Amino acid sequence: MNEPGAVPPWLAQPWQALVLRAAAGHLPGGLLVTGAEGVGKGLLVSALLQRLFCERATGTQPACGECGGCRGFLGGVHPELHDVMPPEPGKDIPVDAVREAGEFLALSGSGDWRVLWLHPADAMNASAANALLKTLEEPPAGGLIVLESARPSALPATIRSRCEDLHLPAPDLEAARDWLAAGAPDSSAVDEAWAASLGRPVVAAELLADPERHAAWRQEREALAELLQTRELHSAVTHLARCNLETLLPRWQALLLSAQRWLVSGEVDRFAAQFPPDRLQAFARERGARGLASLVQESRRWQRQARAQLNPQLRLEDMAAAMLPQATASRLASRGRSGAY
Ligand SMILES: [Zn+2]
Incomplete structure (x- = not known):
């Protein structure tokens, strides 16, 4: 199996660029990660966040996976990260959840980064999006708001215009083959899962893992x-x-x-x-x-x-x-x- 927190090969280039910008203090306050369902938006964001919270890695090294920051992130209990998701798949993200997230971001934390991660951001209803707008207008120092969306056109233009758009194109099979092979019995199983997923690596990996x-x-x-x-x-x-x-x-x-x-x-x-x-x-x-x-x-x-x-x-x-x-x-x-x- 692939190590948790490791960066899949087709995401390595955008991941490295983000890590270098973070080190130079040049990350935008709002980052909108877009791309089709299953191209790896969530994998990219989690590899980035774990790296930001990692206390040991330097330069473009991947997160160590062992320090307190990594363990907190992998265990889903990092104190500087606030997840915003729909209460159930297919439901709206309610305005209260976004208000609470804004309050979280405004509190000063103990680390370099304080992060909101909205996934999928297009699940916000109109008043939730409105509430997020206020936070996006004045993100606090060290505050990072990551929005993930396969349907960015469903987001209000006011939200999109305040974020930097990072679009992830679908990779070709050769870029994802080794990563998929780690969970497959043989290469024909990888080919089949790739075909069945219509070229979306995360969907292909789920298919390989789920009978x-x-x-x-x-x-x-x-x-x-x-x-x-x-x-x-x-x-x-x-x-x-x-x-x-x-x-x-x-x-x-x-x-x-x-x-x-x-x-x-x-x-x-x-x-x-x-x-x-x-x-x-x-x-x-x-x-x-x-x-x-x-x-x-x-x-x-x-x-x-x-x-x-x-x-x-x-x-x-x-x-x-x-x-x-x-x-x-x-x-x-x-x-x-x-x-x-
Ligand atoms: Zn670490």
Whole structure:
């Protein structure tokens, strides 16, 4: 396993730059760390904070992991750090939590740094964001406010304009391979987890560590592989109904994009490599460039609608029907929806 507090390789460069700026007293009062879900925003922030609190490391050395500062941070009880999170995933960060955080930051501490860490910052409701604005306008000396967000556009412009934006791009697999390999039985497991995570290293690591997530991915892969060759709705929908739409839909879209890529360039990308090649190729050839382009567009619509509470069974039928070859689909349509069952 990777050591806690160690800096994953694809984050080493931004991490070092921050550590050097901190040593020179040039960190901004508000730092907004952005990037897609699972690229490692939290890993970067925790490696930075542990390093700031470490009492032994110097220069660009990583945190020692043993001193009082490191142990306090790793144990989640560092007195100079205040975490602000939603009370439950999916809930708002309430205004009281932000007011309390502002009071914490204003108290003078005993160390060089006093830190607020808001994750995810876009969970703040409007009054919470308003309360944070006052703290961001006049951060005390040694005060650092770190906001983490995969959806920075959901933050008020007034908040964003008072923070320095640090965007983390998604790395390529080679930059993350060694880090993932530490938790994987072999390199093909790393390839599979990378494909399943759609190129997000933290998601891939979770998949490698959690047999349930791994089983869910295998089930989705099976349902998608079935869709590539099916000629009738019933079996396709039966497979799909066992899947979680939230993880299935982005993977479904990835499969369509892979089919498109193969048709255009003959390239079998990492996602496509998880599926039987002849099935994917026959599917791509049969739908053709136009058919695939319209399916990709459809799949974007499905993802937008995934948040709406519509009849899931009907939606699965519609989505599966869109994947059928044109001739089969129109035959089913002429018989009416119930005729398919
Ligand atoms: Zn230390």
